[in-house]
Amino acid sequence: MDMVVKTTHIPKPGETVLGGSFLMNPGGKGANQAVAVARLGGAVSFIGKMGDDIFGKQSAQLFDEEGVDTRGILSDDSSPSGIALITVDKHGENSIVVAPGANARLEPDDVEEALKNYPDSTILLIQLEIPMRTVEHTARFAREKGMQVILNPAPANDSVSAMFHLIDVITPNVNEAEMLSGVRIEDISSARDAAESIHGQGVTHVIITMGSQGAAVLESGTFYHIPSPPVETVDTTAAGDVFNGALAVALSEGKTLKDAVTFACRAASIAVTRMGAQSSIPFRNEVLLNSIV
Numbered sequence: 001m002d003m004v005v006k007t008t009h010i011p012k013p014g015e016t017v018l019g020g021s022f023l024m025n026p027g028g029k030g031a032n033q034a035v036a037v038a039r040l041g042g043a044v045s046f047i048g049k050m051g052d053d054i055f056g057k058q059s060a061q062l063f064d065e066e067g068v069d070t071r072g073i074l075s076d077d078s079s080p081s082g083i084a085l086i087t088v089d090k091h092g093e094n095s096i097v098v099a100p101g102a103n104a105r106l107e108p109d110d111v112e113e114a115l116k117n118y119p120d121s122t123i124l125l126i127q128l129e130i131p132m133r134t135v136e137h138t139a140r141f142a143r144e145k146g147m148q149v150i151l152n153p154a155p156a157n158d159s160v161s162a163m164f165h166l167i168d169v170i171t172p173n174v175n176e177a178e179m180l181s182g183v184r185i186e187d188i189s190s191a192r193d194a195a196e197s198i199h200g201q202g203v204t205h206v207i208i209t210m211g212s213q214g215a216a217v218l219e220s221g222t223f224y225h226i227p228s229p230p231v232e233t234v235d236t237t238a239a240g241d242v243f244n245g246a247l248a249v250a251l252s253e254g255k256t257l258k259d260a261v262t263f264a265c266r267a268a269s270i271a272v273t274r275m276g277a278q279s280s281i282p283f284r285n286e287v288l289l290n291s292i293v
Helices: 029-039 054-066 101-105 108-115 132-144 158-166 174-181 188-200 239-252 257-271 284-289
Strands: 002-006 022-025 045-051 069-076 083-088 094-099 123-127 148-152 205-209 215-219 222-226
Touching: 029 045, 029 054, 029 123, 029 239, 045 054, 045 101, 045 108, 054 069, 069 101, 069 108, 108 132, 123 132, 123 239, 132 148, 132 158, 148 239, 158 174, 174 188, 174 205, 188 205, 188 215, 188 222, 205 239, 205 257, 215 257, 222 257, 239 257, 257 284
Parallel strands: 002 083, 045 069, 123 148
Antiparallel strands: 002 022, 083 094, 205 215, 215 222
16 A cells, blocks of 8 residues: 655655645555556456455455456465555655565465466566565466566566576666666666666566656667657656556557557556556556557
8 A cells, every 4th residue: 555645855864844645545566567457458367465454455455446356366464465655756756665564475385376377378577576586486487387577676676687587578767777787877878788788687678667768678689769758747656567567468469569668658658647556557548549559
């Protein structure tokens, strides 16, 4: 559950800032991505672990309403559901602290058992708000089953490079790409250098999301840039999750990587014009109305 406060600027250490509006909104990277896939027209099953508490129950109910298959959601009565404390400044940029709760107790066997319920799945979309041992085991299991593995390496974790050989598509933002590549990104050219470094470590396709600048893509060694539509940013929370969900949907429909990234940039550009995480996720018809391929 995301707890969001809008304020003029993000506090420095030791600083207290008088904020403005407050809202609670279901969130979590994996959950946001699952809802994005559902709203954008994909068939999605969500695997995760939540606490046996009011936040967990509310989230599960909302997933059902969104059309997300929830058979893979496990309940843990010994841990609370995960929460995030989010500050959003007047420019729409955010600062986030996550208390993982039950997310930290999602084990490799939990996911492997759940994945057996979905033998026809073609894409695994995974991120790093669960234990690294579970991420790596899941990626390996999915790869063995012939699924395409998309990794959103967030929150940033430099140990993820050890499993790059299991990843088909990786989608870091600028900060994450800098950590994974050791290259400082200041423009599209340096983004290309970072993407080539990550590709050289074993990932087939590298997509660096760059906010208002769109995405830098290295597709099997071929580089190109996809611009993002110009919009007035209100809140960047979950924009990356929307991008990843949209990317997975487009790829599942057989679109080229270039067209899939274009679709994802368009979807994310809509999300940043709205407050909140799941509340900001657009529906497919909204994206198509914005001249998407």
